[in-house]
Amino acid sequence: xxxxxxxxxxHKGGARDLKGALEVxxxxxxxxxxxxxxxxxxxxxxDGIFLTARNLWNLAVQTSVVGIMTTGMVLVIVTRHIDLSVxxxxxxxxxxxxxxxxxxxxxxxxxxxxxxxALGLGLGVVIGGAQGWWIAHRGVPSFxxxxxxxxxxxxxxWTITEGQxxxxxxxxxxxxxxxxxxSIGAFWSWMVGAAGIVLVLVRTVMARRRRQRYxxxxxxxxxxxxxxxxxxxxxxGFVVVMNAYDRPRTDISQGIPIPVLILIGAVIIMSAVTKxxxxxxxxFAIGGNPEAAQLAGINTRLVIMAVFxxxxxxxxxxxxxxxxxxxxxxxxxxxxxxxxxxxxAVIGGSSLAGGTGTISGAIVGAVFMQSLQSGxxxxxxxxxxxxxxxxxxxxxxxxxDTSYQRRRL
Amino acid sequence: xTSSPMGVGPLVEMRNISIHFxxxxxxxxxxxxxxxxxxVALLGHNGAGKSTLVKVLSGAYRANSGxxxxxxxxxxxxxPRDAKALGIETIYQTLALAENIDAPGNLFLGRELTTPWGxxxxxxxxxAARQAILELNPNFTxxxxxxxxxxxxxxxxxxxxxALHFKARILxxxxxxxxxxxxxxxxxxxxxxxxxxxxxxxxLISHDIHDxxxxxxxxxxxxxxxxxxxxxxxxxxxxxxxxxIILGKRPKIAA
Numbered sequence: 001x002x003x004x005x006x007x008x009x010x011h012k013g014g015a016r017d018l019k020g021a022l023e024v025x026x027x028x029x030x031x032x033x034x035x036x037x038x039x040x041x042x043x044x045x046x047d048g049i050f051l052t053a054r055n056l057w058n059l060a061v062q063t064s065v066v067g068i069m070t071t072g073m074v075l076v077i078v079t080r081h082i083d084l085s086v087x088x089x090x091x092x093x094x095x096x097x098x099x100x101x102x103x104x105x106x107x108x109x110x111x112x113x114x115x116x117x118a119l120g121l122g123l124g125v126v127i128g129g130a131q132g133w134w135i136a137h138r139g140v141p142s143f144x145x146x147x148x149x150x151x152x153x154x155x156x157x158w159t160i161t162e163g164q165x166x167x168x169x170x171x172x173x174x175x176x177x178x179x180x181x182x183s184i185g186a187f188w189s190w191m192v193g194a195a196g197i198v199l200v201l202v203r204t205v206m207a208r209r210r211r212q213r214y215x216x217x218x219x220x221x222x223x224x225x226x227x228x229x230x231x232x233x234x235x236x237g238f239v240v241v242m243n244a245y246d247r248p249r250t251d252i253s254q255g256i257p258i259p260v261l262i263l264i265g266a267v268i269i270m271s272a273v274t275k276x277x278x279x280x281x282x283x284f285a286i287g288g289n290p291e292a293a294q295l296a297g298i299n300t301r302l303v304i305m306a307v308f309x310x311x312x313x314x315x316x317x318x319x320x321x322x323x324x325x326x327x328x329x330x331x332x333x334x335x336x337x338x339x340x341x342x343x344x345a346v347i348g349g350s351s352l353a354g355g356t357g358t359i360s361g362a363i364v365g366a367v368f369m370q371s372l373q374s375g376x377x378x379x380x381x382x383x384x385x386x387x388x389x390x391x392x393x394x395x396x397x398x399x400x401d402t403s404y405q406r407r408r409l
Numbered sequence: 410x411t412s413s414p415m416g417v418g419p420l421v422e423m424r425n426i427s428i429h430f431x432x433x434x435x436x437x438x439x440x441x442x443x444x445x446x447x448x449v450a451l452l453g454h455n456g457a458g459k460s461t462l463v464k465v466l467s468g469a470y471r472a473n474s475g476x477x478x479x480x481x482x483x484x485x486x487x488x489p490r491d492a493k494a495l496g497i498e499t500i501y502q503t504l505a506l507a508e509n510i511d512a513p514g515n516l517f518l519g520r521e522l523t524t525p526w527g528x529x530x531x532x533x534x535x536x537a538a539r540q541a542i543l544e545l546n547p548n549f550t551x552x553x554x555x556x557x558x559x560x561x562x563x564x565x566x567x568x569x570x571x572a573l574h575f576k577a578r579i580l581x582x583x584x585x586x587x588x589x590x591x592x593x594x595x596x597x598x599x600x601x602x603x604x605x606x607x608x609x610x611x612x613l614i615s616h617d618i619h620d621x622x623x624x625x626x627x628x629x630x631x632x633x634x635x636x637x638x639x640x641x642x643x644x645x646x647x648x649x650x651x652x653x654i655i656l657g658k659r660p661k662i663a664a
Contacts, residue, residue, distance in 0.1 A: 214536040276528040278521050281510075285518055288507030295469055295505045296519035297490035355509035 024227065027349055027401075031364040035371060042375035049378055053244035057254060060242070061178045061325075063370040064259035065090075065318045066340045070362045071270035072314035073345045075280075075307045078287040080354030081135065081142035083308065085149030086315045086341055089127055090334035092153035093120045094319035098166040098329020101173060113173035121316040127153065128312015132305035142308075150338065158331040167328035177325030178257035186243045189255035192264075193239035197232050199268075204228050259321045263363075266314065271359045283307060287355035343390070344369050347397045418481050420445050420610040421579055426465055426475035435461045436472070437634040443579065443610040448601060449639075450613045450625035452654055458634040459614050460502065463581045466612070467499040468492035479579075490519070498577035502584040502614075504568040508557035512549075513538035515556055516571045541570040545600070561588040569600070580604065583614045598624060618647055632657040 042050040049055060069086050076083045100116035101107075127149070134145045175182040184192070204224060211218050219227070242260075243253040256264075274280040282303045285293040294300050323329055348365025350357030372393060376386045421443040428436045436458045443449050451459040464470045466477065468489040477484055479495055486492050492499070499505075506515045513534040522530045522537070535552065542549050546566040556564055565588060572580055582601075586594040601611060601624050615621050621628060622642060630637040630653040638659040640649070649660035 210530075210532040214532050216532065216535065278523070278529065281514060281518070281521060281529060285507040285510060285514075288509035289505070291503070292505035292507050292515075293518070295467075295489050295499070295501065297468075297488060297493060298519050355507075 025358070025360075027404075028358070028361055028364065031348065031361060031368065035364060035368050038368070038371055038375065042371070042378065046375070046378045050375055053241050055374070055378070056241050057245040057257065059367075059370060059374050060260045061257050062374060063366050064178070064257075064263040065322050065325075065334075066337065066344055066370065067263045067363055067366040068266045068318045068321065069311075069314050069337070069341045070344045070348070070366045071266045071359050072307075072311040073341050074270075074348075074350050074357045074359055074362045075274070075283050076142075076311050077342075077345055077350040077352060078283055078354060078357045079304055079307055080287055080290070080352075081304070081307070082342065082352070083131075083142065083146045083149075083311050084338050084342075085127075085131065085146040085153060086311065086318075087334040087337035087339075088150045088153035088157065089124060089312060089315040090319040090322060090337060091331065092157040092319075093124050093127075093316045094323035094333050095157045095160055095166070095329040095331060096120055096123055097173075097320060098169060098323055099160055101170050102166050102168070102329075107170075113170035116170075117173065117320055120320060121313060124312040124314075124316020124319070125309050126312070128315070129305055129309035131312070132308030135308065136301035136304040154331075154335070157333075161329075161331070163331055165328050165330045169324065169327050169329075173320075174324050174327055175258050176262070176321050177323075177327070178259040178321075179325065179327070180247065182259070182324075183242075183254040183257045184261065185255040186253035187255075189239050189243055189253070192256060192261065193235050196235045200228060200231050200235070259325070262317065262321060266317070267359055267363055274359060279303065279306065284355065340366075340369060343394050347394065349401065417445060419443060419478075420447075420480065421466065421612075422476075422478040422481075423462070423466065424476040424478070426462060426472045426477075428461055428465065428470060428472050434634045436465070438475075439631065439634075439636040441629050441636065441639065443612060445578075445610055446605050446608045447627070448605060448611045448613055448625045450615060450621040450628045450642075451631065452615070452618070452621060452628055452650065453631035453637075454654065457631040459631050460583055462631070463499070463583065463612055463614065466492065466579075467497060467581055469499075493520075493575065496576065496578035497581065498572035498575060498579070499581040500568050500572050500583065500585055502587060504564055504588075506556045506564060506567060509555050511553050511555055512542060512559075512567045512570075513552065515567055516541065516574060518571075520575065537574065538570070541574045542566055545570055545573075545596075562590065562593040565589060565593065565597075569597075573604075578609060580609055580611045581614075582611060584616065585613070586615070586617065586620065594620075618650060621650075622647060630654055 039051060069090070073083060073086070097116045097120035100119060101112055105112045105115055131142075131145050131149050134140045135142045204227075208218050208224065218224070239256070242256045245254045246252060247254055274283070282293060282298045282300075285296070285298065286300050286303060290300060319334065322333055326333065344366035345357065345362045346352065346365070347368060348358070348362035350362060369390065372390060373386060376389060381389070419442040422440075423442070424440050426436055426439050427434065439458070439462055441449065441451075441462070451463065453459050461470060465472045466486065468486045468491050471487065477486060484495060486495070486497075507518065510518070513531070516538045517534045522533045524530045539552055542552070546563065549563055549566055551559060551563070556567060559567070565585070569585070586597050589597065598620065601613070604611060613621070613625060625642050627639055627641050628645070628650055629639040630650065632654065637653045637657050640653075640660065645660055652658050652660065
C-alpha cells in the first residue's frame with residue numbers, strides 16, 4: 001500500500017480515501033445508479049417486462065440515434081455553443097441519401113448504398129462546417145445560426161420530394177438500422193466484447209506504466225483491478241444480454257445490433273478525441289476561457305468550425321441509421337430530436353455555461369432518457385404525459401447537479 | 410545597472426506604434442525599447458494605453474502603424490504564436506488561464522507535448538509542469554485540479570511558470586502582483602531580480618510606484634495613448650514620476 005500512502009488523497013478522511021484510491025468519477029457513478037434505479041422501478045411496475053433481453057435490446061437500438069448525436073453535442077456545448085439544427089440536418093441528410101438510393105443511383109449495384117452513404121455524410125460535414133463558419137467567422141450566435149438551420153434543412157427535406165416519402169431502400173443499407181437482420185450474431189458479438197476487454201486492459205496497463213515512468217502516484221493494485229473488473233463485467237453483461245435475445249420464432253441469437261455498434265464506435269472515438277488529442281484539449285480550453293485559448297496561440301475559429309463540422313458528420317451518421325431503420329426517407333424524420341440530444345448531454349453533466357462535459361456522462365444521460373421513455377410506453381402512459389414527465393425530470397436533474405457542484409466548491 | 414552597456418544593442422525596439430479602435434487612438438506614435446537584463450516599467454492611468462501597447466508585442470493586437478525590431482531586425486508579429494516563436498512570453502493581468510483545465514494543461518496550452526502516436530502525453534506534461542511550478546512555489550500541491558480551485562497566488566504561479574518554462578528572452582508582466590498578498594508580491598520581486606541576472610528583458614506594467622522604483626531600470630510613462638517620456642529610475646524622484654503620470658509633464662532632468 002505504499003502508493004496509497006503517497007497519494008494526496010491519503011491525508012483526508014475515510015470515504016475520500018476510497019474515492020481517491022479508485023479515482024472514479026462519482027458523478028458518473030451517481031448517474032449509473034439513477035439508471036439502475038429506474039430500470040428496477042420500471043421492471044417492478046411492468047411485472048418483469050422491462051428487464052427482459054428483448055426490451056433491453058430494443059432500448060439499445062432506440063438509444064443509438066440520439067446517442068450518436070449526443071457525442072458531438074457534448075463538444076458543441078463545451079465550447080459554449082448550441083446546435084438546434086441536428087434533428088433537421090438528420091432529416092435532410094437522410095432524405096438525400098434515400099433519394100440517391102431509390103431515384104438517382106442505379107439500383108441493385110454494390111456501390112449504391114455506399115456511395116449514397118458517403119455523399120450523405122459529406123453533406124453533413126459541409127452543412128455543419130457552413131453553420132460553424134457563420135458562428136466562428138461572422139460572429140452570429142450559434143443559437144440563431146442553428147435555429148435558422150433547423151428551419152432551412154427541415155424545409156429542404158420537404159422540398160426535395162415535395163413531401164413525398166421515398167422507399168424502399170437498399171437492403172445492405174437497411175442493416176444500419178438494426179432491423180430483423182441488422183445484428184452481428186453471437187460469435188461476432190463475443191469478438192467485439194473481447195476486443196473491448198483487450199482495449200480496457202491495454203489502456204489500464206499503459207496508463208499505469210506511463211505514470212510510473214515519472215514516479216507519480218498510481219492507484220493501488222486492488223483499486224486498479226476493481227475498476228478494470230467492473231468495466232470488463234459491464235462489457236460481458238452487455239454481450240450476454242444482446243445475445244440472449246433471439247430472432248423472432250428462431251433460436252438464433254441477435255447479438256449486438258449494427259446501430260449500437262456504430263454508437264459504440266462513436267463513443268470510443270469521441271472519448272479519445274476529448275481526452276488524448278490536441279483538438280479535444282483546445283475544445284475544453286475554449287470553453288473554459290476563449291480569450292486565454294486565443295492568447296495561447298490556438299486558432300479558436302478553426303476549432304469551432306471543426307466542432308460544428310463534426311456535429312454535422314454525426315447528425316449525418318444518425319440520419320443514415322434512422323432512415324435505414326424506417327426503410328424510407330420521410331421529410332419529418334428526426335423532428336424535435338435536437339431537444340432529446342441536448343437534454344441527454346445536459347442530464348449527462350454538460351454545462352451550458354461551457355467548459356465541462358464528458359462523452360461517457362452524456363451517453364448515460366441518453367440511456368437514462370430513453371429508459372424513461374421506453375418504460376412509460378410499456379406502462380401505457382399517453383405521449384403527452386411522457387413529455388410532461390421528461391420535462392420535469394430534465395429540470396430536476398440539472399437542479400440536483402448544480403446544487404451538488406455548488407456545495408463541492 | 411545602466412541600460413545600455415557598450416556593444417549591446419536593444420533586445421526590443423517598438424518604433425512609432427499606433428493603434429486605433431474605431432476613431433479612438435489607444436496608442437499614438439509611441440516608441441519604447443528594452444535591453445537584455447533590463448526592466449522597463451510602463452506606468453500610467455487606467456486606459457493610458459500601456460496594456461494595448463504591450464499586447465502588440467505579445468501578438469494579441471496588430472498595430473495600425475509602426476515597426477517592431479527584435480535584436481535589431483524588423484519582425485512581423487501577427488499572432489500570439491509568432492510572438493512566442495520569437496521568445497516573447499506574456500503574463501497577462503487576467504492570467505489568461507482556462508479555469509476548467511489543470512495546471513499542466515494550462516502550462517502547455519497551445520504547445521502540448523505528444524507521444525510518438527501524436528496523442529497528448531499527459532504524464533510528460535505533468536512531470537515538466539511539476540518541476541516548473543514547484544521551483545516557483547514549493548507549496549503547490551494541487552497539480553491535477555482545475556485551476557479554478559486554486560488560490561490567487563497558486564494561479565499566478567501557473568501563469569508565471571508557463572512564461573518561464575519556454576525560455577523566454579523577453580517577458581511582459583502585466584500587473585503581476587495585482588492579485589497577490591505581501592509575501593507573494595515579494596516572491597515575484599525576487600523572481601524579477603533573478604530573471605534580470607539571466608539577461609532576460611522585462612516590460613513591467615504596474616500601478617505600484619514603490620515596486621517600480623525598486624525593480625525598474627527605466628520608466629516609460631504613458632498618458633492618453635501618448636508617451637510622456639522615458640526616464641532612468643536613478644535620475645528621478647517618485648514625485649517626478651507622479652507628475653508625469655498625472656500632469657503628463659516631463660521632469661527637467663530628462664534622461
